[in-house]
Amino acid sequence: MEVEEQEGEDHREISVAEFFEKNKHLLGFENPQKSIITVVKEAVDNSLDACEQDDIIPEVQVLIDEVGDQKCRVELRDNAIGMDAETVPKVFGKLLYGSKFHKLQQSRGQQGIGISASAMYAQLTTGEPVTVYSKEEGEPCNRFVVRMDTEANEPEIIEQEEVDPEGDEFPGDQDYYFDHGTSIEMTVEAKYTRGHHSVKNYLKHTAIMNPYARIVLREPDGNKIEYPRVANELPEKPREIKPHLHGVELGVVMRMIENSDARTVSSFLQQEFTRVGRKSAVNICEEAEIDDGRRPNTLEKDEVETLLNAADRTNLQNPPTDCLSPAGEDLLLKGLEKELNPEFTTAVTRKPAVYGGNPFQVEVGLAWGGDIADEGSFEELRYANKVPLLYKKSSCVTTKAIEGVDWSRYNISQSGSRPQGPLYISIHIASVWVPFTSEGKEAVANYDDIRKEMKLALQEAGRKLGRYIKRQERKEIQEEKKRKLTSYATEMGDAIAELAGDGDSEEYETEIKRMVQKDYDPEGLK
Amino acid sequence: MPKREFDSDDQTLDKLVRLGRRIQEQLEDETADDLEIETPVRSRTNVLYDEDEGRLKLGDSTSTRKFLNMSQARKFMQTTLVASKAKELIQQGSTASIRELYYQLKHTIEGLDENTFEDQDESNPVVVDLEAATGTIREELHMFAETKGNLFGPLVINDAGDRIDCMNMGTSGLAIPSIVDHYEFEECNADYVLVVETQALVNRLVEEDYHEKEDAIIIGAGGQPSRGTRRLVNILHGRLDLPVYVFTDADPYGYYIYSVLKSGSMSLANQSDRLATPSARLVGMTMEDIEEYGLHHVTENMKGKPEDSGGPTKDYKRARDVKDYEWMQQDQWQRQFQKMLDMGVRVEQQALASQGLEFVADTYLPEKIENEEFLD
Numbered sequence: 001m002e003v004e005e006q007e008g009e010d011h012r013e014i015s016v017a018e019f020f021e022k023n024k025h026l027l028g029f030e031n032p033q034k035s036i037i038t039v040v041k042e043a044v045d046n047s048l049d050a051c052e053q054d055d056i057i058p059e060v061q062v063l064i065d066e067v068g069d070q071k072c073r074v075e076l077r078d079n080a081i082g083m084d085a086e087t088v089p090k091v092f093g094k095l096l097y098g099s100k101f102h103k104l105q106q107s108r109g110q111q112g113i114g115i116s117a118s119a120m121y122a123q124l125t126t127g128e129p130v131t132v133y134s135k136e137e138g139e140p141c142n143r144f145v146v147r148m149d150t151e152a153n154e155p156e157i158i159e160q161e162e163v164d165p166e167g168d169e170f171p172g173d174q175d176y177y178f179d180h181g182t183s184i185e186m187t188v189e190a191k192y193t194r195g196h197h198s199v200k201n202y203l204k205h206t207a208i209m210n211p212y213a214r215i216v217l218r219e220p221d222g223n224k225i226e227y228p229r230v231a232n233e234l235p236e237k238p239r240e241i242k243p244h245l246h247g248v249e250l251g252v253v254m255r256m257i258e259n260s261d262a263r264t265v266s267s268f269l270q271q272e273f274t275r276v277g278r279k280s281a282v283n284i285c286e287e288a289e290i291d292d293g294r295r296p297n298t299l300e301k302d303e304v305e306t307l308l309n310a311a312d313r314t315n316l317q318n319p320p321t322d323c324l325s326p327a328g329e330d331l332l333l334k335g336l337e338k339e340l341n342p343e344f345t346t347a348v349t350r351k352p353a354v355y356g357g358n359p360f361q362v363e364v365g366l367a368w369g370g371d372i373a374d375e376g377s378f379e380e381l382r383y384a385n386k387v388p389l390l391y392k393k394s395s396c397v398t399t400k401a402i403e404g405v406d407w408s409r410y411n412i413s414q415s416g417s418r419p420q421g422p423l424y425i426s427i428h429i430a431s432v433w434v435p436f437t438s439e440g441k442e443a444v445a446n447y448d449d450i451r452k453e454m455k456l457a458l459q460e461a462g463r464k465l466g467r468y469i470k471r472q473e474r475k476e477i478q479e480e481k482k483r484k485l486t487s488y489a490t491e492m493g494d495a496i497a498e499l500a501g502d503g504d505s506e507e508y509e510t511e512i513k514r515m516v517q518k519d520y521d522p523e524g525l526k
Numbered sequence: 527m528p529k530r531e532f533d534s535d536d537q538t539l540d541k542l543v544r545l546g547r548r549i550q551e552q553l554e555d556e557t558a559d560d561l562e563i564e565t566p567v568r569s570r571t572n573v574l575y576d577e578d579e580g581r582l583k584l585g586d587s588t589s590t591r592k593f594l595n596m597s598q599a600r601k602f603m604q605t606t607l608v609a610s611k612a613k614e615l616i617q618q619g620s621t622a623s624i625r626e627l628y629y630q631l632k633h634t635i636e637g638l639d640e641n642t643f644e645d646q647d648e649s650n651p652v653v654v655d656l657e658a659a660t661g662t663i664r665e666e667l668h669m670f671a672e673t674k675g676n677l678f679g680p681l682v683i684n685d686a687g688d689r690i691d692c693m694n695m696g697t698s699g700l701a702i703p704s705i706v707d708h709y710e711f712e713e714c715n716a717d718y719v720l721v722v723e724t725q726a727l728v729n730r731l732v733e734e735d736y737h738e739k740e741d742a743i744i745i746g747a748g749g750q751p752s753r754g755t756r757r758l759v760n761i762l763h764g765r766l767d768l769p770v771y772v773f774t775d776a777d778p779y780g781y782y783i784y785s786v787l788k789s790g791s792m793s794l795a796n797q798s799d800r801l802a803t804p805s806a807r808l809v810g811m812t813m814e815d816i817e818e819y820g821l822h823h824v825t826e827n828m829k830g831k832p833e834d835s836g837g838p839t840k841d842y843k844r845a846r847d848v849k850d851y852e853w854m855q856q857d858q859w860q861r862q863f864q865k866m867l868d869m870g871v872r873v874e875q876q877a878l879a880s881q882g883l884e885f886v887a888d889t890y891l892p893e894k895i896e897n898e899e900f901l902d
Contacts, residue, residue, distance in 0.1 A: 481596050487637040488593075488603040495606040496553070499546030499613055511553045512593075518559060519594045 017150040020120050026439040029121050032070050033197065036190035037390070039074055039118045040064075040199050043184060045108035045387055046115055047078030048210060052234055054081045058213035059181075062203065064192060066220040071126060072190040079181040082136040085160070092119050092130050092184070093146045093155020106238040106325050106432050108387045116148070118186065123147055125189035129158055133183040140164075192220050197390055203227060204339060205381055205388030208426065209327060211335040230338045231331055238325035242274040245284075245311040246357025247319075247433060253304055257296045265299070265307070266292035275317040284311045321352035321359045324430045327386060332365040332426065340424055343369030346464040348457045355449035360431035362450070364457035365424075366465050372422040377415065378402075381426035382444075384434045389442055396443035398427040401454035410466025411473065427454055475522045485516040529619030532708065534666045541660040542613045542667075549606070561593035563605060565659040566796060573795045575852040580804030582790040582853075584658075591655075604652045605659070607631050607642060612656065615668035621705070624653055624669055658796055664753075670704030675755035676725075677702055678732055679743030680715035692743070697732060699746065704754040711766060716743045718895070719762050720809070721755075723747055723774040723783055727875045727886070734887035740895075743768070750783055753794070756801040759787060763803050770803050771895065776811035777828070777872035778844035781854075781862065784808050789853045807900035809891065811873050813865040819890070824880045825871035832870065842867065858901050 024030055028038035040062055051058035056079060063075040083091065092115060119130040135141035145159035194200065203217050207227030214229040243252065262268035269281040276284075285292035288310035290303060299307070327335070332347035347365040354360070365381075372379075382389040382398045393399055407419035414420060435445040444450065493509030532538075545563070552558045566572065567587040576583045593602045611631060615622055622630065628649040634641055643649045657663055664670065676699035681692040683700075686708060692700050720742050722728045728746035731737070737744050743762065747755055763770050772787055774780030788806045790798025816822060830840025838846050848854060849863035866872065878886040894900075 477596075481599075484596075484638060484640075485594070485599055487635050487640075488599060490636055491642060492603050492606050495610040496546060496549050498610040499542060499606065500550040501543050501546065503550055508550075508553055512561070515559060515561070515594065 017120075017124065020117070020124065023439075027117050027121075028440070029117075032189050032191040033193050035121060035125075035188060036064070036072055036074070036192060037197065037199055037202050039121070039186070039188055039190070040076065041202060041387070042115050042118050043076035043078075044203070044206060044215075047076070047080055047182075048206075048213060048386070049108045050080035051078065051213075052237065055234060055237075056080060057229070057232060057234065058210070060213060061216045061218075062199065063218040064199065064220050066192065067187060070189055070191050071187060072192060072220065073185065073187045074190070075183065075185045077181060077183040079179075082139070082180040082182055083134045084136060084139070085142050088132050088134050088142060088144050089146050089155035089157050092116055092132055092144070093148045093157075106323060106385055106430055108385050115184065118188070119146070120148055120150075122186040122188045123150075126187045128187045131185040133163070135180055135182075137180040200225065202388055202390060205383070205390070206386075208335040208339045208381060209332075209383050209386045209388065209428065211331055211338055228338065230334045235325050235327055235331060239322045241320060241323040241359075241432065242272060244275060244319040244357040244359075245269070245273050245308065245316060247355075248273070248308070248357070250301075250305055250308060253308065254301065257299065257304070260296060262296055264293050265290060265296055268296040274319050280314060280316060284314050287311075287314055316357075318354045319357065319359045321361070323432050324352055324359055324361045326361045326363050326430045327428060329363075332363055332428075336365050336367040336424065336426065340367045341371040342367035342422075342424070344465065344468045346461050346468075348461045350453055350457050353449060353453050355435070355447050358431055358433045358435075360429055360434070360450065360453075362453040362457050363426075363428040363430070364454070364461045365426040365428075366461045367424040367426075368465055368468070369422050372424060374422040376420055378419045378421065378423040378425055381424060383426065383428040384436075384441075384444055385430055386428065389444070391440075392437065392443035395437055395446075397446040397451050398429075398444065398454060400446050401427070401451050401458060404451065404455050405458045405462060407462065410462040411469040412462070412466070425458070427458075429454075471523070478520055478522045482516055482520045485519075486513055489513045489516065530621050530668065531619055532666065532668075534662075535616050538660075538662050538666045539613065539616055541662055542609055542616075545609055545660055546613075559594075561602065563591045563602065563659055564588050565591060565655060568654070568658055568793065568796065570792055573792050575789070577853075579799075580789060580853070581798040581802045582792065582795040583798065584796040601652060601655070604631075604643065604649070605656055608649070608652050608656050609660075612667040612669065621668040621670060623704075624650055624664070624671055627653070627669055654793070663797055663800070665705040665707060665757075671753060673701050673703055673754070674748055674752040675702040675758075676700060676728070676746045676748075677743065677758070678728075679737040680713075680741055681711065681743055682713040684710040684712050693738070697729070699728075699732070699744075702745070702752070702754045702758055704752070706754055706758045706761065709758075709761070711762075714766050714768075715741055716766075716768060717741045718769045718771055719743045719745060719759060720891070721745045721747055721751070721759060721770065721772045721787060721806070722875075723749065723772075723780055724875055727773070730876075730879075730883065731887055731891075734884055736887045736891070739887075740892060747783065747787075751787060753801060756787060756803075759806070760800060760803050763805065770806040771809040771900065772806050773809050773875065773891070774811065775872065775874045776813055776815065776862070776866070777874075778841055778848050778863075778866070780811070781808075781859075782844065782848050785848065785851060785854065807902045809894050809900055811875060811877075812901060813862050813869070813873075816869075816871075816873055819878070819881060821873055821877050821880065824877040825869075825873045828866070828870050828872055832867065841872065856902075862901070 029035045044060055047060050048058050059079040061077040065073045067073045122128060122130055129145050129147040132144045133141055140162045143161050143163045144157060147156045147158060149156045200217060203215055207215050212229060212231040212234055215227040217225045256272050260268055260272055262271050265285055266281040269276045282292055288307045290307060326349050329347040329349050333345050336345045345367045349363045350361060352359050352361045380393060382396055402425060403417040407414050412419045412421055429444055435447060437443045437445050489509050489512035492512060493505040496508050497503045497505035549561055552561050566584050567589050572585040572587040574583050574585050591598050591602050593599055625646060628643055628646045632641055632643045653664055653669060677692055678695060678699045679692050683690045690700060722744060725746050725748050728744060731744055736742060759770055762768055772784045774783050788802060788804055790802035794801060816825060828841035830842045831837030832842050845863050845866055878890055
């Protein structure tokens with residue numbers, strides 16, 4: 001998403017406010033119910049990213065108060081590294097300022113548009129500026145009140161002061177004191193709701209996928225929900241990678257040429273892209289009939305396009321996959337177990353795969369029974385780069401993959417193609433570039449390579465669940481048989497002794513029960 | 527009432543005790559890991575028609591009921607309950623109806639939300655099972671079904687010391703009990719036994735004094751004849767050498783009743799040597815009677831759908847089934863069913879009333895019997 005068109009003769013600047021108004025639906029602010037989820041989502045995603053970046057076990061607090069009709073005051077706190085006095089106003093007062101934009105590294109924030117959009121939304125709907133507290137370790141705490149100059153897309157600092165973190169002005173409850181972190185307060189037009197599309201559900205989904213984070217939510221009615229931390233290890237940090245020629249877009253390459261200091265097309269290809277050696281670079285240029293010694297910035301747009309097409313026809317090694325950071329089977333299980341308290345869980349993390357030059361990795365977790373209510377159909381938990389996706393379920397590749405699996409093979413009943421029973425299915429796709437169906441980034445596109453990986457993961461996990469269900473069923477049948485036949489023994493002891501004319505009825509009863517016990521086989525080994 | 531003791535009692539007790547001992551042995555055998563009762567298979571696959579004797583018979587197949595088999599455990603338990611109750615009845619010299627038996631044995635099983643028997647439909651088959659497993663009949667086990675059927679005629683019966691003159695039983699007749707084996711026939715002036723399907727026609731014949739005028743024993747079956755009725759017909763024929771004529775509606779159900787009296791039924795194939803009377807013949811109604819007695823206007827349409835228009839269902843289906851019985855293959859029977867199916871009609875005994883109320887007693891039956899117009 002770009003504020004201004006970078007190329008073209010008749011480029012004109014549009015005001016940030018105008019841009020925001022036009023793109024409200026893409027930014028997640030189309031209505032008050034959704035807006036509050038978006039505000040929380042942007043902040044929480046940022047906080048988790050920031051913490052992981054600096055190896056901090058995350059602590060996130062979300063406090064929401066209703067301050068008027070369709071108006072909420074939202075306070076969002078984290079224990080990330082914090083920001084210095086220079087950075088704070090830029091982050092909160094300039095739309096699209098951020099360290100993650102155009103960076104090829106798997107992160108949550110890549111999905112959204114940053115906290116500045118929330119600040120913008122607050123300013124446009126309630127006219128109130130944003131208050132930010134931020135503290136770095138060993139540094140004083142800075143308090144800012146910032147608004148955005150929507151004409152210049154520049155921050156405007158209204159108040160700035162140093163505050164004593166232990167003094168009265170520092171926000172929050174008794175239980176809140178961090179050595180470092182950031183706290184944001186804003187008042188926005190919002191409607192706090194419950195149900196599937198709600199802040200609470202968003203945080204619950206987040207907690208399941210990020211069990212090493214402690215998340216606290218205080219709802220407007222004062223109800224406090226804690227999503228506890230159950231792991232103290234962060235997943236492996238993703239590495240940054242250069243783009244791969246098979247997955248890169250024309251506009252991105254144009255910008256890369258502008259910023260590159262490479263002197264020839266050949267060295268540009270080798271320096272800026274992964275898996276391109278000297279030989280590949282020469283091959284691509286030959287294929288495109290472009291002189292590999294030309295200066296990159298002399299290439300016309302259509303020449304770059306020719307070059308990319310030539311690259312598509314050239315064999316290149318798949319991109320490296322250490323740029324991916326899956327949650328891992330262990331964390332998937334922990335997350336499901338702590339939030340759902342199921343009777344059985346299983347998880348599968350697939351090996352990394354590639355679609356169109358982009359590495360990606362799929363993970364699936366299944367939770368069954370226990371505290372999960374059987375409400376007919378299963379519940380779906382969708383994630384892209386550990387961020388929950390709550391909207392547009394039916395057009396998401398995850399749903400298609402689930403519906404492509406024959407669940408009846410795993411002893412799970414089906415209604416149509418949807419599995420039934422006390423079942424949660426979580427599906428996670430980790431990728432540097434998640435292909436969303438639309439700019440709103442709410443559903444993942446139904447690409448064959450991705451769907452296939454998801455289906456394989458679901459089937460592998462499904463087989464494990466199926467075995468468990470089968471074992472349970474067998475066990476239940478065996479239990480029931482033992483219970484019944486033991487009771488029958490009481491009836492039969494007398495009858496047999498009576499019929500045979502002698503013998504001890506109690507002895508017979510005991511003997512029948514012994515036979516029943518011997519026959520009892522809960523593991524179904526016989 | 528005096529104690530009910532039968533000649534068979536000692537033998538029956540012995541059979542029951544043997545069943546108990548077999549289970550007992552399995553319980554005392556260290557190597558046995560299940561309890562089993564061997565019984566003859568009573569399903570249709572094990573029912574044969576013995577052409578020489580003209581009866582249904584049970585084949586040699588046996589099946590083993592196992593206690594540790596979930597689908598058989600409950601029936602196994604129930605069989606031991608019924609068997610031990612039978613032993614008690616015999617020893618006490620009392621009898622019980624199968625309904626009383628059901629109530630005697632029904633109770634909640636300790637530790638389960640389950641009764642020993644949920645309804646009588648569950649206990650009745652267990653009684654039949656026990657009969658088959660021990661090679662006895664329920665009457666020998668001192669159990670009986672509800673009374674059904676009645677008898678009129680020149681016959682004097684000694685029933686446990688009481689003298690019953692069946693000629694003086696008013697309009698209701700002798701109610702035929704379930705157990706008739708102990709009957710002693712002191713006097714008999716009858717020429718034949720006439721088994722009548724419907725009670726209404728029995729009433730007509732009695733009103734016309736048919737049994738007196740024709741020296742006939744009239745037995746009303748009241749539809750499908752009970753075991754007691756079938757056994758009584760069997761011993762009247764066997765002990766008094768009386769011919770047996772059956773008088774039913776000309777329809778699939780009537781002919782099925784005849785077939786049961788004559789050859790036995792599938793479900794009691796193991797007892798047809800004492801329940802069936804292979805020499806029994808059908809005096810009427812026949813499909814030819816419609817033509818012969820001008821009954822076209824009093825026929826009834828068969829119920830259900832014929833084979834060529836979505837059937838066969840109901841009457842058409844039953845006609846097909848009975849027509850296909852191995853023991854109904856003679857031309858005369860095939861002709862009856864074919865006519866029935868072709869014409870799509872049936873004719874009831876009472877349709878004869880269209881010729882006058884006394885017609886059946888004065889003309890129809892005496893003529894047919896005199897001329898020996900029977901189906902066999």
